[in-house]
Amino acid sequence: MALRELKVCLLGDTGVGKSSIVWRFVEDSFDPNINPTIGASFMTKTVQYQNELHKFLIWDTAGQERISSCSPFFVLQETFSTLKNWVKELRQHGPPNIVVAIAGNKCDLIDVREVMERDAKDYADSIHAIFVETSAKNAININELFIEISRRIPSTDANPPSGGKGFKLRRQPSEPKRSCC
Numbered sequence: 718m719a720l721r722e723l724k725v726c727l728l729g730d731t732g733v734g735k736s737s738i739v740w741r742f743v744e745d746s747f748d749p750n751i752n753p754t755i756g757a758s759f760m761t762k763t764v765q766y767q768n769e770l771h772k773f774l775i776w777d778t779a780g781q782e783r784i785s786s787c788s789p790f791f792v793l794q795e796t797f798s799t800l801k802n803w804v805k806e807l808r809q810h811g812p813p814n815i816v817v818a819i820a821g822n823k824c825d826l827i828d829v830r831e832v833m834e835r836d837a838k839d840y841a842d843s844i845h846a847i848f849v850e851t852s853a854k855n856a857i858n859i860n861e862l863f864i865e866i867s868r869r870i871p872s873t874d875a876n877p878p879s880g881g882k883g884f885k886l887r888r889q890p891s892e893p894k895r896s897c898c
């Protein structure tokens with residue numbers, strides 16, 4: 718089975734949950750007292766996607782730091798306007814085939830939502846980015862987020878995978894349908 722390495726870089730304001738998303742994805746754990754990232758940290762996880770193995774090389778940056786030369790990624794919250802600045806920088810300085818994914822994290826915090834899901838989704842669509850509401854705390858859509866990244870990476874097959882239907886996002890039963898964090 719072919720092994721592909723996918724370089725992922727998490728960007729976003731401090732405290733939005735970048736490290737927690739990585740921990741949930743790689744270790745399937747959540748630490749409510751997780752320390753802020755100093756500089757950057759690096760973790761990997763390999764998953765099977767169709768007839769390939771995808772090894773995610775994940776750089777988790779500190780929220781206070783500016784983007785360096787790393788590739789894809791995301792975050793969003795009250796930080797929606799900051800997110801748009803990240804995307805501008807990625808478009809200007811990132812590689813042309815970059816896959817951008819926006820994670821509306823902490824969607825378990827229903828009462829303090831600030832960004833409407835429709836607005837976030839419309840913005841993501843306008844820049845051809847993945848948009849997923851996630852909760853690192855409750856393990857909502859974390860794996861699905863990375864699966865969707867795998868799906869968006871151009872196939873190396875002569876016969877690319879068909880369908881393109883992606884995955885079914887899970888939603889908390891009590892969650893309002895039209896807003897996100």
Ligand SMILES: Nc1nc2c(ncn2[C@@H]2O[C@H](COP(=O)(O)OP(=O)(O)OP(=O)(O)O)[C@@H](O)[C@H]2O)c(=O)[nH]1
Binds near residue numbers: 781854
């Ligand atoms: N309720 C809730 N809290 C979360 C979630 N994800 C992260 N947190 C909490 O938010 C706080 C910040 O999480 P981090 O993962 O350190 O955030 P970060 O974006 O990596 O922060 P920096 O390292 O400073 O850039 C911690 O107290 C986490 O426990 C989530 O999905 N839901």
